Amino acid sequence: MSWIVWVVLFVGAFVFAIRTGGQRYRARMAHLAAEQQASATWPTTTGSILTSQVISRTAGATDARYTVYSALVTYRFTVGASTYDGNQVRAGQNADTSNRPSFDRPEQAAAEAGRYPVGATITVHYDLRDPARSCLEV
Numbered sequence: 001m002s003w004i005v006w007v008v009l010f011v012g013a014f015v016f017a018i019r020t021g022g023q024r025y026r027a028r029m030a031h032l033a034a035e036q037q038a039s040a041t042w043p044t045t046t047g048s049i050l051t052s053q054v055i056s057r058t059a060g061a062t063d064a065r066y067t068v069y070s071a072l073v074t075y076r077f078t079v080g081a082s083t084y085d086g087n088q089v090r091a092g093q094n095a096d097t098s099n100r101p102s103f104d105r106p107e108q109a110a111a112e113a114g115r116y117p118v119g120a121t122i123t124v125h126y127d128l129r130d131p132a133r134s135c136l137e138v
Helices: 003-039 106-114
Strands: 044-059 066-079 082-086 121-126
Touching: 044 106, 066 106, 066 121, 082 121
Parallel strands: none
Antiparallel strands: 044 066, 044 121, 066 082
């Protein structure tokens, strides 16, 4: 094949990747917004903080790596006769560090984690249809 065909194929593949990546991002953001909106109507119960810590991860391109910090808070609560553990401070977050607020400095993440000291009694919002889906803030 000529180099022109290769260029056209490469550009087409690049455009396809950008478009589908953008569609996935928009779908993820729409799901996050829907979960945040739904959580505002969830019932509440009391629970307790199990862990509250700062975690770090390396981000960025290979030649420009940097460290970001997040608060990881886990809690336990009971609905009916069942006990659940959760890790979402805000609706739409989970233990995946790429899906929670990240900070440049560990002190910023520590401030968020510090709002939830281990052993504290907290209010938990939970999905009545699936109590495993829960969060502390709506």
